[in-house]
Amino acid sequence: MSCCAGGTTVNAAASTDVPSRDAVLHSSQKLDDGRIRTVLAVPDIHCGGCIRKVEGALSALRELEEPRVNLSTKRVVFHWKEDDIDAVPVFAALRRVGYEPNLISPDAIVVDDTRKSLFRALAVAGFAAGNIMLLSVSVWSGADAATRDLFHWISALIAIPTVGYAGRVFFRPALRALAARSLNMDVPISLAILLATGMSIFETWNHGAHAYFDASVTLLFFLLIGRTLDHMMRERARDAVAGLARITPDGATVIGEDGSRHWHPLDEVEAGMCLHIAAGDRIPVDATVREGKSDIDAAIATGESVPITAQEGTTLSAGMLNLTGPLVVEAAKAAKDSFLSEMLRMLDAAEGGAPAYRKLADRAAAVYAPVVHLAALFTFLGWIWVTGDWRQSLFSAIAVLIITCPCALGLAVPIVQVVAASRLFRKGIMLRDGTALEKLAQVDHVVFDKTGTLTVGMPRLQDAGKHGSRVLGIAAALGTNSRHPYSQALAQAAGENNIRPVVGLTDVREIPGEGIEGTLDGERYFLGRSAAGGNGVELRRGDDVLDLFRFEDRMRANASETISALEQQDIACEILSGDNGETVAQAAQALGMTDWRGDLRPADKIARVQALQSMGHKVLMVGDGLNDTPSLAAADVSMVPSKAADIGRQAAGLVFLHEGLDAVTSAVTVAHRAQALIRQNFALAVLYNIIAIPLAVLGYASPLVAALAMSGSSIVVILNALRLNEAASTPFSSIGAWLTRRGARRASGNARHGKHGVATL
Amino acid sequence: MNVLLFLIPTALFLGALGLAAFLWSLKSGQYSDLDGAAWRALNDDEDDKPL
The missing domain is CATH 2.70.150.10 (Calcium-transporting ATPase, cytoplasmic transduction domain A)
Incomplete structure (x- = not known):
């Protein structure tokens, strides 16, 4: 299977180490039945073929039971048959089929319960919404007297436990927000759900005509969809990041x-x-x-x-x-x-010093909630003043609260973020947090680290074409036996120039700190540190120097295109590096950047980021090293390559998996587009309220109107968010394109049938 | 209207059955690896017994 190509590239030299028995035990779980369960991260698993190869290789081992690959989390789970644990055959079996396993830390094994409880709440709310809606349809179509009361009571029996169970997802954060004396989106949502249920129970008790059970439960269902999608997005990013090799040994x-x-x-x-x-x-x-x-x-x-x-x-x-x-x-x-x-x-x-950021949805709620609550209050006062009937007044006020419940608003932000995250995921960028997207859209200054960020961080052979193929073949053959980056660069260079490493090397020995030597055709060859001193690596036969190899650190793919694209969007770019000034200047010149600083310690980097922020800039930091980690956290938003230090990956808002630096521009573009869609969704929600609030204030918000209005606005918001997936870059152009295509199709169809296009349009 | 007395309980029972089936499948881990399940469906030589 073609997508498994990556699995065959595990370097022989890089895979000799196997964790000890204690290390394996430390990151395993002891089950109730006494068996020991071990989870390994295998990041190279890509497809169905990989599942078969990995499970096949592990099933063949007698000491294991029930090996099972999880493709979503890129992990393999198995149980040991006996207490005698030896990781050697397991690691060897996996490496034989071309996969490099990693132990994962014990706290990463813990199963995510939030996801399951969200799914359960969603299922319960879905079941309840469907059944209550069916009962409501009969009420709307004219059931009355005893039948209507019966239907209302059945609805109440379904709705009350559902709201109690599934509503907790919103009630808890709402209570937390109120305890902290602030308003988030969950407060008006909880209020609307509880009031709608409460009023409906009262109405049912008094044999009233209107019950809003359908509205409260459908509302809950729609909002839970948004909440669940949001959680799945973040979970997916977290799993993918946790599955990568860890830096800190256990x-x-x-x-x-x-x-x-x-x-x-x-x-x-x-x-x-x-x-x-x-x-x-x-x-x-x-x-x-x-x-x-x-x-x-x-x-x-x-x-x-x-x-x-x-x-x-x-x-x-x-x-x-x-x-x-x-x-x-x-x-x-x-x-x-x-x-x-x-x-x-x-x-x-x-992190503590980073600029405080309030989520867009919460900022909207802070404006929206008071407006809605005031509107309800004035409705109540108005009806009292006009009619003096407190019951009618209270009902109208509650109807305002129900119908203005930010259903669309509660979906507007998460749904766009979910669509944006899946779009970024396909481009190899993992969004760890939805707020990173909001902050990314405001960025006007990008700070890059040099080594490992602008450059690949892996040395590469200079002028590979100038070296003789025989010489490079010998060097590559020696190099494949070493883990030193220069050796690996030589092996890679030979591969890229279609030079086969010579065969027949014997007695290969690595001399740590010096180089590597081996015997070929009776002569001793040495690859390593130059005897005369100086940079580069020498290949010697006996005492004769055959060749000198020099290396350079290669720029990431698309690095200069990315910089110029960013600068075209009026986003300033600069380099902050711990490397010496001269090297940094060379890199800056190669990329056409004028703004760079070298010889920086971690604290200097933080100081520079904070200085930019105090000048009012919104800073995106792109870095990879451990020395960048504190400044990654200090910046407004940060991005790291997947090879970065693991605490760097924890600190960053986005992680990119591919080599190309154009991930930065892709992410910024998607962020801008997502932000535009979120604004449109807010506008749609406001528009909906402009129509719905007068109806509710005037007392026309029957349960049927409420149900139609809420579902309608939610669906419009979801459809609008899905437009992010289209290639179109300007709003409404996609609709235009669709109309054009449709028109063209009709026109061509009509032409075929020899009719006049105009007549049918 | 007497027909409602057994139609509604029947409808609710069937709905609840569906809900219970979903909750059971969730609990038994059938949603823990959706990507993998998509590939395993194409796999001929594997039993399809859930874990």
């Missing part, structure tokens, strides 16, 4: 006094402990190297893509990746005091 292998090795959860690691770090593992806590030599990818901490060499005495920060050789390190700090945690503290502080 624990570390501690070497005891007697040389024994035991895996400990991260919070049990203390300063002074000796830790074993295998090649390919992340450094769990800030530490100093005691033994061994290796290359360390420090990009997560410094933003630099070129690995540093670690040897005895080198200080390492938590989160860095050990690339080539095993290390023994001494923990310098406990996990809670380490670099990662320090970043988290800065992140919290920055």
Whole structure:
């Protein structure tokens, strides 16, 4: 199956590590029947073929039971037959079929109960709405006296428990808002539902002609649809983000006094402990190297893509990746005091300092709710003044509240956000929060990090065409055996130039911190650090230097197009980088950007973002490194590539999965369009109220009018939101296009039949 | 009008049956992987027993 191509690219060198038994146990659940249930994230699962391959590979293992892939969350669940847990065969089996499994943290396994309870509420409300509506139709068509009373009582028996059960979704946030002395959309919604039900019970009790049970339950049903869609959107984004590889290790292998090795959860690691770090593992806590030599990818901490060499005495920060050789390190700090945690503290502080933002729907509610409540009050006073009949007056006032219930308004925002999120999802952009979309539409200043954001963060061979194919073939063959980014860049360059790595290399050995060597046709070849010093990587045969390879960090696809597109929309762009000024200047020049700053520490980045905000700019921060994380939180809205540090992904409003930087412009465009549709939906809701309120004030809002008006306005709002999916960029042009197509079709049909087009139009 | 006395309970009972069936299917996890279910329908050699 073609979409499974990604599954075959797992690099042999990157997949030798398997979590220890304790690490697996730590992120597994013990079930009531004593079996142990393990969940693995397998981000490469894409399609039905992947399901078969993964489940097939795991079913073949005797120690497992019931392997089951969940394609939506890209996870696989299985149970162990015995207590004897060994992850080696499981990981090996998955890698053999081309999938790289990841352990997920215990708190990510917890099943989402909100979704289920929303679905249950939706089902109950749907059932009740359908049945009550059927009973109401008979009342509208003229059932009277005892029959009408019977129908009203049956409706009441269905409606009361439904409102009590399904209405909690709105009552709870409404109460919370009132307790905080503010108004959100849930307050008028709850009020309308409760009043409609209450008044209907009173009417039914007194054998009245009008009961609004249908209105209150249909209202609940429509609003629950909006709420459920909204929740599913955020859940989908969260799952997809949580499924990606984690940066922070869950624990570390501690070497005891007697040389024994035991895996400990991260919070049990203390300063002074000796830790074993295998090649390919992340450094769990800030530490100093005691033994061994290796290359360390420090990009997560410094933003630099070129690995540093670690040897005895080198200080390492938590989160860095050990690339080539095993290390023994001494923990310098406990996990809670380490670099990662320090970043988290800065992140919290920055989040607290970020500009307060009130959701658009809540801002609308703050205007809308008082207007509606005042309208109801004046209706009551007006009727008292004119007729003096308090019962008629109260009914008219309540009818105003019911009919103005922000059904359309409550749907207007979430439905557009859901459609926008699914549109972004198809472009590989995950919206983590609906408010990010609202804030994105106001952005007028974009701040980019350099390494890993504007650039790919992976070195690439310079002038690949200039090297001989034999030389590159040998280098690539050696390179496939190493995890060092330069080695992998060489292997990749050979592949792109259709050069096959030579076969027959034997006795391959990685010399951590130096390079890699192997024997071919009786001669010793070495690929690695240049003996004469300097940048780049050398290929030597014996002592003869065969070639020197130089590397550059490549720009992300569409980087300069994105920058110029943003600047055309009057959105200013600048680079904030931790890299040295000269490199940053080169990158800025390549992209045609004039505004850049280099040599920045995390605190400097926050300061710059906050300075821009104090000048009144709305700032979008695009970054990836751990050093960017606090400024991601400080910005109004932020976007990160999916390879970013996991706490960065937690802090960001949007995550983009593909390499191209045009994700930024796509997101901004969709945000603008969504905002326009939300405004249109608000306008439609206001228009509806201009028509409906006078009817209710004058006492014409019968249950039939209320039901028609509410359903009608909700459907109009939903249909309007769906226009976001169309390619059309201007409002109403889609309707125009539809009319044109329709006209054209008719015209051509008429032409075929030899009629005059005008006659039938 | 006597016909209502058993028609309405019948209608409500059937509706409630549908609701119960949906709640049961939700509880037994049939909605936990909608994307996967779409693909599994095309899979010949798999039993279609829910988990």
